Amino acid sequence: MTEVILGGLERAFAQGGNRLCFIDPRDPNRIIKVLRPDRSADIKRAKQSFPRNLKPLRYFDENWQEQRVYQKIQIAVGDAAYDLIPRCYGLVATDCGPGLVTEMIKDHDGRVSLSLKQCIWQQGKARSLMAVVEDFVQRWGELGMPSRNLLLHNIVVQQSVDGPKRLVVIDGLGWADIVPLAYRCPRLARWKARRKAQRLPQAMDQLLEKQRTGQDWGYHGWLDEEQRIVAAGSSAASQTDR
Template sequence: MITLNDTHFIAAGTNRACYVHPEDPNKCLKVVISGNNKESHREISYYQFLLKRDISWAMVARFYGTQASNKGEAEVVELIRDNDDNISHSLDHYFRILTSEDELKKFIDLLIELKRYLFTELIYVKDLNAVNIVYQKSSNERGKLVVIDGLAYPNRFKALNNIDFFTKKKINKSWKHFIWTLKKRCSSKYHKNLKILLIESENQL
């Protein structure tokens, strides 16, 4: 059993808390703190589905299974770190501190890459938002976006999850909702250009 304490703590949401894995700094442990295991069970089931499909984990935090801890059963997931080994910050963090149009354009380009990836790999993120996506810095100064939370089956009827058409419809709906919420994450002075860039990005896909 893994023992977790405050030194391992990263962050907490309404339902779960996240800790650095004591035995591997490149993994994290998600544990339920609300008493409601429904979200975790749903996510684990979908992760197992993705493992069977042998997807690329290039832009989604890799799932390693579950492990017992002193705080209950935990999901073991890849902990995304920058090239300086610091834990990567959320897209929400970067949108709130935007300082230039060039920086905004860089993130729009990265969002285009993320959308292509999700559609190519047919990965549905039910709770797609700027907090559940991190920006991973790399030595090439470009970096990439990585989804770290919020995954779930796209359809209630599991048979439909093996049909690309229905999965793509759900991904597209989720993406459109997400993309237009981004303007709430940055200064109002960028809203006009953000809208223009987002429209242009849709035309590139």
């Protein structure tokens, strides 16, 4: 397998709790997620107690786990899922370790879409945004989309020329149950997905209350403007250079 050169950990444009995100040098419409050195599979396994520490390393590898979840979503939900989540293109070898390639969610101007958390913090509960949220909540439940709790920083708001277009969940996918029966029971999946999606408005209100009372934003989910420019020569870069 040919190794993809990412150019070092400092080239990541975003960071999550377990992974770093890079622009795929082969295609600026895709990103490559690699494990943070301090969150590698062997370090995570070493922190586990017996007998969990006997599991193979892949069970502590977030990229391997996410690819597996995508395979299950394809079987359980099908192509309709990709209205609500990025597409996944599999694992690749990189100079920063194994990476998972997924679709880059961008706005109409070529910039990386902002998280729902950042949009709420900056704009509040604008009517146009809330309409998209309502559509998402309904569709997420109808499809029975597998996820852990839906966190505001794991959801991005894709913008069209006319404003918010759709919400896309970029992390936290897959049922967290020890025995995930919902993958095989659509009725159970819809019930679980509906419950998780319906908590979003409450999470938004809690974030706005933090802002109102002068509390800190938190750690995850913020992109500065320069981080949103996905590649030199893109429409976003051209507009910024003018």
